[in-house]
Amino acid sequence: MTATEIRPTTAAALETKAPPKPRNMGQIIRWLLLFLGGIAMVMPIAYMISTSLKWPHEVYNVNLIPDEPTLENYLYVLEDGRFYKWFINSIIIATLTTISNLLFDSLVGYTLCKFKFPGRQIVFIAILSTLMIPTEMLVIPWYLMSQSFGWLDSYWGIMFPGLMTAFGTFLMKQFFESVPDDFIEAARIDGLNELQIWWTVAMPLVKPALAALAIFVFLGNWTAFLWPLIVTNSVEMYTIPVGLSGFGDEADVAWELIMTGAAISTIPTLVVFLIFQRFIIRGVVMAGLKG
Amino acid sequence: MANLTLRNLTKSYGSTQVLHGINLEVGDGEFVVFVGPSGCGKSTTLRMIAGLEEVTSGEVLIGDRVVNNLEPKERDIAMVFQNYAIYPHMSVKKNIAFGLRSSSLSKPDKEKRIQEVAEILSMVPLLDRKPNALSGGQRQRVAIGRAMVRDPAVFLFDEPLSNLDAQLRTQMRLEIKKLHQRVGNTIVFVTHDQVEAMTMADRIVIMKDGHIQQVGTPAEVYHMPENAFVAQFIGAPSMNMLSGTLTVDGVALDAGTRFQTSQTSGTPQDVMVGVRPDDLTLEAGNPVVSGIVTVREPLGHETLIYVDTPSGEIIAKASGKTPPEVGAHVTLSADLENLHVFDAETGLALR
Ligand SMILES: Nc1ncnc2c1ncn2[C@@H]1O[C@H](COP(=O)(O)OP(=O)(O)OP(=O)(O)O)[C@@H](O)[C@H]1O
Ligand SMILES: [Mg+2]
Numbered sequence: 001m002t003a004t005e006i007r008p009t010t011a012a013a014l015e016t017k018a019p020p021k022p023r024n025m026g027q028i029i030r031w032l033l034l035f036l037g038g039i040a041m042v043m044p045i046a047y048m049i050s051t052s053l054k055w056p057h058e059v060y061n062v063n064l065i066p067d068e069p070t071l072e073n074y075l076y077v078l079e080d081g082r083f084y085k086w087f088i089n090s091i092i093i094a095t096l097t098t099i100s101n102l103l104f105d106s107l108v109g110y111t112l113c114k115f116k117f118p119g120r121q122i123v124f125i126a127i128l129s130t131l132m133i134p135t136e137m138l139v140i141p142w143y144l145m146s147q148s149f150g151w152l153d154s155y156w157g158i159m160f161p162g163l164m165t166a167f168g169t170f171l172m173k174q175f176f177e178s179v180p181d182d183f184i185e186a187a188r189i190d191g192l193n194e195l196q197i198w199w200t201v202a203m204p205l206v207k208p209a210l211a212a213l214a215i216f217v218f219l220g221n222w223t224a225f226l227w228p229l230i231v232t233n234s235v236e237m238y239t240i241p242v243g244l245s246g247f248g249d250e251a252d253v254a255w256e257l258i259m260t261g262a263a264i265s266t267i268p269t270l271v272v273f274l275i276f277q278r279f280i281i282r283g284v285v286m287a288g289l290k291g
Numbered sequence: 292m293a294n295l296t297l298r299n300l301t302k303s304y305g306s307t308q309v310l311h312g313i314n315l316e317v318g319d320g321e322f323v324v325f326v327g328p329s330g331c332g333k334s335t336t337l338r339m340i341a342g343l344e345e346v347t348s349g350e351v352l353i354g355d356r357v358v359n360n361l362e363p364k365e366r367d368i369a370m371v372f373q374n375y376a377i378y379p380h381m382s383v384k385k386n387i388a389f390g391l392r393s394s395s396l397s398k399p400d401k402e403k404r405i406q407e408v409a410e411i412l413s414m415v416p417l418l419d420r421k422p423n424a425l426s427g428g429q430r431q432r433v434a435i436g437r438a439m440v441r442d443p444a445v446f447l448f449d450e451p452l453s454n455l456d457a458q459l460r461t462q463m464r465l466e467i468k469k470l471h472q473r474v475g476n477t478i479v480f481v482t483h484d485q486v487e488a489m490t491m492a493d494r495i496v497i498m499k500d501g502h503i504q505q506v507g508t509p510a511e512v513y514h515m516p517e518n519a520f521v522a523q524f525i526g527a528p529s530m531n532m533l534s535g536t537l538t539v540d541g542v543a544l545d546a547g548t549r550f551q552t553s554q555t556s557g558t559p560q561d562v563m564v565g566v567r568p569d570d571l572t573l574e575a576g577n578p579v580v581s582g583i584v585t586v587r588e589p590l591g592h593e594t595l596i597y598v599d600t601p602s603g604e605i606i607a608k609a610s611g612k613t614p615p616e617v618g619a620h621v622t623l624s625a626d627l628e629n630l631h632v633f634d635a636e637t638g639l640a641l642r
Contacts, residue, residue, distance in 0.1 A: 182376035185343050190437070191364035191393030204380040 045266075052260035059255045073260040083261060085236050086243035091268065093158055093228075093239060094221040100163040101217045102210055108164070109172025110198050114184060124173070130166045139230055146231055153233045162221055168213050175209035176202060211279035218272045222265070240265045293354035293367070293444040294319045295340065295477060300349035302335050302501075309335055310501040312349070317445075317494075322471050322478045326488035327498035328524070333481040336498075337447050340479060341370050353444055364393055369438035370447040374454060375430045377422050383433050384409075384418040390440040408440045411470070428459045435467070439474065448480040452487065464490060485525050489513070497521050519638040522565045522631055528595065530565040533580060533602040534635065537562045542632065546580050546601040554632050554641045561635035566625050568595065571607035573615065576624035580605060584619050598623065 051059060052073050054066040061067075077083050112124050142161050143152075151157035179202055187197045203210070225241045232238055238246075244261040247254045295317040302310040310332045317323045325333040338344040340351055342363035350357050358366045369390065377386045387408060391401050409415045412432045422430055431451055438446060448467075452460045468491050471478055482488055488495050489509045497504040497512060497520075504524075505517045516522035516530075523529045535544040537560045541551040544564065566579060582600030587609075594614035598605045598621060607623050615621050632641045 180374065180376065182372040182374055183378065185341075185363075186370065186372060186376040186437075187389075188343065189341060189363040189368065189370050190389050201378060204378075207380075 048259045048263055051256055052263045054256050056254065056256055073256050074264070077257060077260045077264065082235060082238075082243060083240075083264075086238050086240045087265070089155075089237065090222055090239045090241075090265070093155060094218050094268075096155075097159050097162050097221045098214050098217045100159075101165060101168045102214060104164045105168030105213065106172040106176075106203060106206070106210065107198065108169045109174075110176050110202055112169070113173045113176035114179075114181070114202075127166045127169050131170070135226060139227060142227065143230060152231060153237050155237075157231045158228050158237070158239065161227060162217070162224070165217070168217065171213055172206065172209060175206045179205045208280050211276035214276050215273055219269055222269055293477060294321075295445055295479065296350075296352040297336070297340070298350040298352070300336065300339060300351065301347045302332070302339060302344065303347045308347075308501065310339075310347075313503055315496060315503065315506065317477060317479065320475045320477055322468075322480065322491060322493045323496060324488040324492035324494075325479065325481045325496045325498060326483065326485055326524075327504075329483060331498045332501045333483070333498055334449055337370075337449050337479060337481050340445070341368055341447050342366050343370075367444040368447055369441055369443040369445075370449065371431075371434045371438050371451045373450040375422075375434040375451075377430055377433045377437065379422050381421075382418065383414065383420050383422070383425070383436075386422070386433055387418075387436045387440050390437040394441060404440055408436045411439070411473070412436050427455050428463060431455065431463060432466075435470070439470075442474075442476070444477065446476050446478045448478065450482055451480075452482070453484070460487075467491065485527065489525070495525075497524060499524075515640075516565075516631060517640050519563055519565065519633040519640075522633070522640075526567055526569075528568050528606045530567050530631070531571070531605045531607075532633075533564045533566070533605075535562055535564050536560065537632065537641070542630075544580065544602065548579055550577060550579075550627060550630075552627065552630065552632060562641065563633045563635050563638075565631040565633060566629060568606045568608050570625045570629035571605070571623040572625070573607070573609055573621055574624060577627055578622050578624050579630075581620065581622035584615050584617050584621055587614055587617060589614070596621070 046064060050064050050066060053069045053071070054061075055068060055070055055072070058067060108127070112120060112127075138161065146152050146157045146160075151160065183201055183205065184197055187201045192200065223241060224239070225245070228239045229242045229245075232242060235243070235246075240261065244258045244265075247257040247261065295315075297313050297315040300310060300313040301308060313336055315323075325336065327333055335344060339346050340353075342358065342361060342365075346359050351359055353366055353368065378389070381389065384405060387405050388401065391404065394401070396404065405418075406415070409418055412435065414429070414432055414436060417425065417429060417433075422433065425433065431454075434451070451467075452463050455463060464487060467480075480491060492509055494506060494508055495512050496506050499520055505512055505521045507515070512521055512525050516525065519532065523532070533544050533546065535542045535546075537552075537554060537556040539555050539557060541549065541555065542562065542564055543549045571579065580598075580600045580602055582598040582605065584596050585599045585604075586597040588595040588597075589611065592611045594609045594611055596607050596609050596614060598607060605623065607621075609615060633639065634641055
């Protein structure tokens with residue numbers, strides 16, 4: 001850069017107009033890795049869309065552009081009444097579970113963070129330790145529980161294991177740590193009760209965390225497969241992933257229909273993401289200004 | 292409005308006691324400032340008055356009520372915090388209105404009250420702003436507004452100015468004092484800045500290690516400190532301390548000087564003689580100590596000189612225009628009435 005200063009202005013101007021040249025090997029490698037990463041992310045989505053536009057006989061061709069693109073699969077899936085039902089099921093389940101997580105995870109996280117009571121640390125560790133137990137291990141106890149309570153094949157049965165999560169509680173507790181105690185004490189002096197303080201003072205201050213949690217929980221439940229598959233029996237209770245996996249018959253999986261259903265079912269996740277992402281970005285900006 | 296009484300107030304966290312029997316009477320409408328070094332228990336005392344911290348033993352009375360077991364909201368107090376604690380997701384107006392949530396005023400009356408407070412604090416044009424669009428001073432004004440709006444019996448301030456820059460601090464200091472003269476509520480104000488304490492207080496409470504050292508008007512604590520700690524804490528630069536012995540004839544400094552004092556002691560007693568830099572002059576008078584000037588700090592209208600003496604480093608004030616040169620040998624004198632004699636062991640003033 002120092003060199004540019006002594007050159008005639010024209011040369012300097014010329015140089016700035018030239019496309020930016022990669023400085024060194026390191027930068028080239030970085031770009032290459034990012035590019036490969038990008039491809040790895042985009043390819044499955046591209047194939048999903050491509051497959052959803054293919055006729056059944058072309059499904060096993062690896063070409064990305066279908067020879068004879070068709071919307072037939074979309075018409076089929078959308079005309080198939082079952083898909084609507086599954087879609088509604090998934091929406092209801094993912095939405096209710098998300099709301100429940102936002103409320104209860106933050107309530108517990110807030111309590112663990114802002115109230116000093118004996119045994120607090122033990123409760124927190126107990127909650128955290130459940131993170132170490134994989135879903136696969138829990139499925140059988142959940143099933144037995146659902147069976148004895150008569151929750152099999154119901155919304156409640158599908159939702160109950162996820163209504164509160166250890167991860168969400170942990171996340172919210174950590175975020176409430178960043179809310180200064182002064183806010184809470186000021187509210188106490190202003191005459192709010194503890195529940196009002198949580199709702200009107202603490203919750204608005206952790207909106208970015210709530211948005212992130214909402215995205216996590218919604219996506220997690222939208223794509224959940226194992227437990228919904230086990231707990232549901234009737235086709236009307238299926239969620240999208242469970243329903244889609246059953247497209248086709250035993251001999252022949254109808255990939256083009258599955259991919260079509262999958263493509264349609266990404267739309268709500270995009271909507272959720274677009275809605276809540278705004279809060280996350282705004283949250284970051286707000287936090288920056290406060291400092 | 293009400294008076295505030297603390298009776299034998301103590302506070303312990305587990306086995307560590309941080310407050311040791313605080314006794315204080317604050318009159319109705321009085322402006323009392325708690326001052327002391329970091330960790331001496333000022334905030335803890337304030338928070339116990341507010342009801343944010345449990346009282347270990349003793350009593351807090353607001354008006355004639357013992358409020359030990361009342362919730363903060365039932366105590367008729369308002370508090371302003373060091374980092375403002377105004378809610379960032381609410382407009383200025385909402386923040387101020389928040390203080391009125393539990394009040395029984397009608398809606399139009401509340402509006403009127405908010406407007407009134409905004410006018411007193413000259414914040415009317417800012418009412419619709421969010422806190423992050425305000426300067427530090429403006430934020431603190433919002434916090435004061437939220438406290439004022441309820442017209443509480445007692446205002447509590449915990450170092451409300453320490454996040455502001457020096458100039459703004461001076462300005463807000465004046466504003467709070469004017470505000471007090473105007474609204475007349477009882478105020479308890481915590482600071483660790485002795486200048487703030489001196490300039491604002493009707494009475495100053497000086498604390499150290501959970502004990503009250505002295506309670507008095509700014510003039511009393513400045514001119515008649517009850518012990519060496521208070522003497523050195525109040526006033527900047529700090530009071531100089533010279534060790535010596537008190538006998539029937541008066542004081543003999545270790546440095547050699549002798550002078551007659553009103554205090555005497557039959558048996559020789561180790562003492563500390565305190566003298567403020569302001570009271571030490573280069574003019575002839577009662578010589579106290581002499582030495583070599585090592586450093587000069589010009590402050591404009593005067594110059595601080597650091598003098599290396601047999602009694603250690605002594606700070607004195609000299610003229611701003613013609614201070615002695617570094618290296619000069621000077622003799623510092625003081626009026627006898629400006630010398631404070633303290634017991635070397637207990638630190639208590641001998642009068
Ligand atoms: N929750 C607590 N547990 C244990 N000790 C505490 C707790 N809170 C405060 N203390 C101790 O109590 C003492 C008084 O603290 P306090 O906050 O009242 O000091 P302060 O005078 O306000 O100091 P500063 O000027 O730094 O604000 C300190 O020694 C502090 O370490
Ligand atoms: Mg403090």
